[in-house]
Structures are given as C-alpha cells and as structure tokens.
Amino acid sequence: MHLPPLPVPARPNPFTRESSRPVFDSPWVRLRVDHVRHRSGGESQYGVVGFRRTACGVLALDDEDRVVLVGQWRYPLERYSWEIVEGGGLEEETPFEAIRRELREEAGLEAAQWEPLAFLHTSNACTDEEAFLFLATGLSAAPGGTDFDDTEELACVREPFAACAARILHGEISDSLTVTAILALQARRAGVSAALDPALAERFFQRPDRDPAPGRARWSNLERP
The missing domain is CATH 3.90.79.10 (Nucleoside Triphosphate Pyrophosphohydrolase)
Known part of the structure; x- marks a missing residue:
C-alpha cells in the first residue's frame, strides 16, 4: 500500500530557541532546559529529556x-x-x-x-x-x-x-x-x-553516533541557539 505523506505546514516549527542549559547528565539519560520564544510572542522554559541509548x-x-x-x-x-x-x-x-x-x-x-x-x-x-x-x-x-x-x-x-x-x-x-x-x-x-x-x-542498521536523529544531534550543539 502506497500512502501519500500527511500534510506538514510550510513553517512547521513555531519556536525560536534563545538558550539551552544542561541540568543533569548520566550514562543513560540527560536533561536540559531550553528558553524558547513562540512566534505568537509567548516565552517559556522547555525541559527536554535525552536518552543516550x-x-x-x-x-x-x-x-x-x-x-x-x-x-x-x-x-x-x-x-x-x-x-x-x-x-x-x-x-x-x-x-x-x-x-x-x-x-x-x-x-x-x-x-x-x-x-x-x-x-x-x-x-x-x-x-x-x-x-x-x-x-x-x-x-x-x-x-x-x-x-x-x-x-x-x-x-x-x-x-x-x-x-x-x-x-x-x-x-x-x-x-x-x-x-x-x-x-x-x-x-x-x-x-x-x-x-x-x-x-x-x-x-535500523545504522549507528547513532554516525547518523544521529535531529533530536539527538542537538545535544552536541547546546551552545548554539
């Protein structure tokens, strides 16, 4: 069965990341807090849990x-x-x-x-x-x-x-x-x-350290907004 992709907005990401602050790190999980601004004008703190494995x-x-x-x-x-x-x-x-x-x-x-x-x-x-x-x-x-x-x-x-x-x-x-x-x-x-x-x-057959997903790749660039 060939399915057409579900629609994605022209500008799907409404957030601008102002800063990222690491809070916790271990061999299994890590936590950071991002200061983000929504395009509507609102600001918030976004906690993100990352899995090393x-x-x-x-x-x-x-x-x-x-x-x-x-x-x-x-x-x-x-x-x-x-x-x-x-x-x-x-x-x-x-x-x-x-x-x-x-x-x-x-x-x-x-x-x-x-x-x-x-x-x-x-x-x-x-x-x-x-x-x-x-x-x-x-x-x-x-x-x-x-x-x-x-x-x-x-x-x-x-x-x-x-x-x-x-x-x-x-x-x-x-x-x-x-x-x-x-x-x-x-x-x-x-x-x-x-x-x-x-x-x-x-x-399924690629190493994450060589082909990281966007979410995982973000952790190596916390200094960048």
Whole structure:
C-alpha cells in the first residue's frame, strides 16, 4: 500500500530557541532546559529529556506462534511488567546489533530471520527517545544461555500471540514497545500492508553516533541557539 505523506505546514516549527542549559547528565539519560520564544510572542522554559541509548525491542515468535516475554519490576512505575525483549543500544552499535545482543542476554536465544517491524517516539512531549522494533523468527538456543546484569532480575515465558493482544486490550500489558510491536504485527495479519520508508528502514542498521536523529544531534550543539 502506497500512502501519500500527511500534510506538514510550510513553517512547521513555531519556536525560536534563545538558550539551552544542561541540568543533569548520566550514562543513560540527560536533561536540559531550553528558553524558547513562540512566534505568537509567548516565552517559556522547555525541559527536554535525552536518552543516550537507543530503545530497541524484538517481537520474537517461536514455531507455535508464541511471543517471548520478559518479566521485570519497573522501578518508575512501582509495578511488575511483562514485555517483549528490549534494551538500550550504545551509540556505537546499530539497533540491529543491540537487539540481537539483548535477545541472547535476556532470553538465551538467537533467531534465523530478522526484519524491521515498527518505529516510534515513546514520549515526544518531553523526550527525544526513539524505538526500533524488530520481528524475529526461527528461534534457537544461543550458546552460553542468558547473561543478566547484576541489577537485573528477569523471568521469561512464552505466551500465545492472540493472548498477548488480548492482554493489551485488558490493560495487563502496557509497555509501549510491546504494545506497538504486537499491534503492528496484528495489523499486518489483518491485511494492512505498508512498507517502512526506505530512509527510515536504513536507520535500523545504522549507528547513532554516525547518523544521529535531529533530536539527538542537538545535544552536541547546546551552545548554539
């Protein structure tokens, strides 16, 4: 299915950035406050959270159409969460390299077939985070099994795909990457056929330090308005 692009205004950005002030930095997240002026005349402080690592996820399906789910305690939410295999890619590794590593480390698996599934901005009102989601099939045990960090306590189950979709609608599965991946594949199976934009599809296999998105590139130029 070939879709024409949705309309974009001739002057889409209404903001002029007067200054940027870094507030917090860590190996995982950073925060800055921008002083911006709207073209209507209003001024405001805009807080932006940046993610140093690239969000990656894989909908890993076995031969019985079961999804590999990982369970863990999500500290910010104060609740337990079941999710697809996910992780943060380093700046010097592609999303594909990162998620292959995460599938081995979290589930002790490797896959024979991989393909890009979906792309999303996880919370675009306040962060620059991007997420690259893959579909993986032809699963087999990875040599060496799982390899958890010393701050991870993970469980792993295989849940029928249809049950995962139902759990999303029920609210039991709420992780944004998992919801997007499951519903994207469900849309495919329902007959929605649309390929990723070629330039976007290439980014699934590009290193962020060499091909940064506009939001991420901004962090290296904070001194410029």
